[in-house]
Amino acid sequence: MTVVVLDDEEKVCRLILQLVDWSSLGMVVVGTAYNGIDGLALVERERPDLVITDIRMPGLDGLELIGRIRESTDGIDFIIVSGYHQFEYAHNAIRYGVEDYLLKPIKKDELTATLEKIAERHYRRVSAEQTNRDLAARLKNSLGKLRKDFFHDFVFALPSDRRVELETINDTYGYHFRDGLFQVIMIKIDCPPSDFSDGIVRMIAEKAESASHAFLDGSSSDLELYIGVCRIHIVIGYPESERQEVRKAVKRINDELQVQASIFEVVQLTTSLGQAVETIERIAESRRDAEIAMGQRLFSQTGQLYEELPPFLSGSCNDALAVWNRDMEHTCDLLDEEEAMEAVDRLMRSVLSQKACTGVLLLDALKEAGHRLFVLLRNRGEETVEDLSALERRFESELDLLPSVKALQDRLRTLTKNLLESMAESRRQAESRPIREARRYIGDHYRESGISLEQVADIVGLSPSYFSLIFKRETGSGFLEYLTGIRIDYAKELLRSSKQTVAQISSAIGYSDTKYFTRLFKRMVGIKPSEFRKLYS
Missing domain, CATH: 1.10.10.60 (Homeodomain-like)
Structure with missing residues (x-):
């Protein structure tokens, strides 16, 4: 596998060359260049398999260079190197299909791990047409699917008293767990909905997987990640004697993710740790605890490790939601925006004043409030406002991306205000229709x-x-x-x-x-x- 290294600092190029045992990775560096124009000429001449490039270079910056190469050449992988922690660069890099990024100062372990990952992808791609490789890939995918099925069947299931032997779990789902403790780690991605993308999740998930294996493999019998829309769940099994080491490792994972997340200005990452359980079939309890602990970031701040559960977990918002129903009925009759905003604030005060208010309870209450508002509009025949089902799905998914109580309250206020405005416009149009008919009739008669x-x-x-x-x-x-x-x-x-x-x-x-x-x-x-x-x- 051939490699080209591009950076406007000659010492950085030398550092990259010296940090890695290239031959052990099956790679050969065929050239270096110190500006974008020479770099483009070098790539066009050598046609390498991998380009490692700085973002900022004279003549032609890294992103422009990647764009030019993509226009004329297929099959080249890219790694960008940058000291600029800016969302714009990462976002554009994703658009150009960049495989990974490295932050300066470059670390040997991270560079090596990234190269190993890209080499693996490269050789897998090159050998994909070979029958034996195709079979191996199918078997690996099948095993990966089995391991993911464990999450659906146990991690995301409701906690229960069912008994399943550990050996059965290992045989059925392809794990290598041993007796000990089992725990769920959750990584939550918060981001303004307008900036959120699958590309962001994919890059963060790769960093999370790399950090998890780097810090936890030595203590665990097995671990697996499950990538959701804006949550990454990690299941880990380990001996009781490694409990403290695992907690330290989780803190290191969170610290590492904060560094990596700095490239995305608008993304906030938070880690939570569910309570450890002694049998694998109780893993759903640990996942539930991790979710409850994660909810506490809404009242505090993101970027921390949350593992403590609030003292009261049993709460109900039924009374607050009943008042919300009455408020919305009256508001929809009058189309009074000021009254609607007061209703939102009243709901928030009522939920937050509960002794047992958790982040999970608050989020569920606001999703239910939104759902009841949409049901009310459907029952009143307001389907012409917009596609209410699509609006409801978008509202719930956007709530899941917000990092604080204030952001959640503002989103419910915005939803309510926009729906009232749409209803008012719909009613104005409905009322103006007979007037248009009347004016036509008067004009004719x-x-x-x-x-x-x-x-x-x-x-x-x-x-x-x-x-x-x-x-x-x-x-x-x-x-x-x-x-x-x-x-x-x-x-x-x-x-x-x-x-x-x-x-x-x-x-x-x-x-x-x-x-x-x-x-x-x-x-x-x-x-x-x-x-x-x-x-x-």
Whole structure:
């Protein structure tokens, strides 16, 4: 496997060359360059399998270089090296398909581990077409799936009293656990929803896996990771004698993740540790404890290791949610945004005031509050607001990414405010529809002397009083004023362009009494019809 090293500092290039036993990895460094332009020429000439490049270089920076190479060449892996802890670089690197990144100062162990991982990927890719390698890959994938199935069957299951022999677990799911203690470690990814991506999770998960094996393999009989949407669960088995060493290792994992997370400005990582259990079938209890401990970051801060459980775990938000239901019913009737915000704040105060309030309880309460609001809208026939099911799914997933009580409260406030605004707009459109029909009808029939508010209200299907109210709100004029304006405008046009008499024009626009028409015309225009004709015909 051939390698090119690019960095604007010659000493960094030398360091990379000296830190690694390249031949033991099956790699050969075929060239180095100290700026982006020379680096691009070197890559185009040598066509290496791997490029290790700094982000900042003169002439052409690392990301531009990767973009240029990707446009013309396939099959090259990249590692970026940077001292810049910025989300933008990592985000762009993911977009260009970068396999990994290293932060300066470069550590020998981390560089070696990264190269081993990329070498493994490279040779797996090269040999994928060989039949025996295909078979090995299928067997490995099958084993990986079996190990992941253990999480669904036991880790994420509800705690129970079922008995399963450890040997059965090992044989069924491909583990090598031995008698001792079993524990769940959780790593939580918090991130503004607009910045969150699968690429971020994938890169963090790789770092978490690397750190877990580096710090825990020496103490554990086996461990496995499960990558969720914004949570990484690690199951570990170890002897009782290693309990303190495992806890120290988990702290080191959390510390290492804080360093790695610094490249993502908007990402916050927190680690929690469930209580150790003595039998593998009780592992769901440890997972539950890790989730409860993780919830405490909402009241404190992210970036810490949480393992202590709050003193009270049994709480209910039913009373607070019942009040929320009544508040939302009233708010949806009035579409009162201020009252809606007060309802959100009242719900938060009620939940937080409970002695047994945990982060898990708070998060569940807010998800339930959102669900009840969506149910209320569906029951009231507000499906036209938007795709309520999609909105509800997005709301729940976004709550899961937020790191604090305030962020959760703000998100519920935003949801409630946006839904009220959508409902108000939907109602405005629903109310304006009959007014549009009424205006069309008036435009077609204003010449008829018998046209009236009651007649038009009946045609559009509204009561006269309600029709009168919304007609004035939509048009800015009362019905009679609007009708008279239409008639007088048409009278002006006839006076300018026709030779009809005033009496004929009066009759043509729906007035049988010419004297009444003349008085009305003068009141609205300021002069008599005959005078208007002299001035404007």
